[in-house]
Amino acid sequence: xxxxxxxxxxxxxxxxxxxxxxxxxxxxxxxxxxxxxxxxxxxxxxxxxxxxxxxxxxxxxxxxxxxxxxxxxxxxxxxxxxxxxxxxxxxxxxxxxxxxxxxxxxxxxxxxxxxxxxxxxxxxxxxxxxxxxxxxxxx
Numbered sequence: 001x002x003x004x005x006x007x008x009x010x011x012x013x014x015x016x017x018x019x020x021x022x023x024x025x026x027x028x029x030x031x032x033x034x035x036x037x038x039x040x041x042x043x044x045x046x047x048x049x050x051x052x053x054x055x056x057x058x059x060x061x062x063x064x065x066x067x068x069x070x071x072x073x074x075x076x077x078x079x080x081x082x083x084x085x086x087x088x089x090x091x092x093x094x095x096x097x098x099x100x101x102x103x104x105x106x107x108x109x110x111x112x113x114x115x116x117x118x119x120x121x122x123x124x125x126x127x128x129x130x131x132x133x134x135x136x137x138x139x
Contacts, residue, residue, distance in 0.1 A: 020077040
């Protein structure tokens with residue numbers, strides 16, 4: 001039986017690592033969404049939400065990272081196991097941040113406001129806005 005190349009329907013693009021081809025629409029839409037989320041991040045910076053500022057910023061960053069992974073890294077069209085690895089990695093990173101923030105509250109009564117005296121003296125003498133007489137003493 002002879003090998004007929006016309007009846008052999010292999011996906012040559014996939015075998016050579018070219019992967020999934022995405023049209024301009026999803027890519028432009030994703031780019032616009034990322035720009036919008038960046039504008040929202042800057043706008044949220046101006047709003048004082050107290051202790052929620054960091055979680056809000058991290059949530060926006062997480063959405064942006066997810067969009068990049070799904071569309072620019074083509075995970076939306078890849079094997080489900082790769083998506084599972086991505087979701088697991090994000091979950092463990094979030095868990096690490098939660099534990100770190102829980103632990104930081106334990107030490108807040110011990111934190112002394114301001115700099116140690118020697119550090120404060122150095123900052124005052126070397127800082128760009130410091131009086132010229134003090135800068136001359138350091139030189």
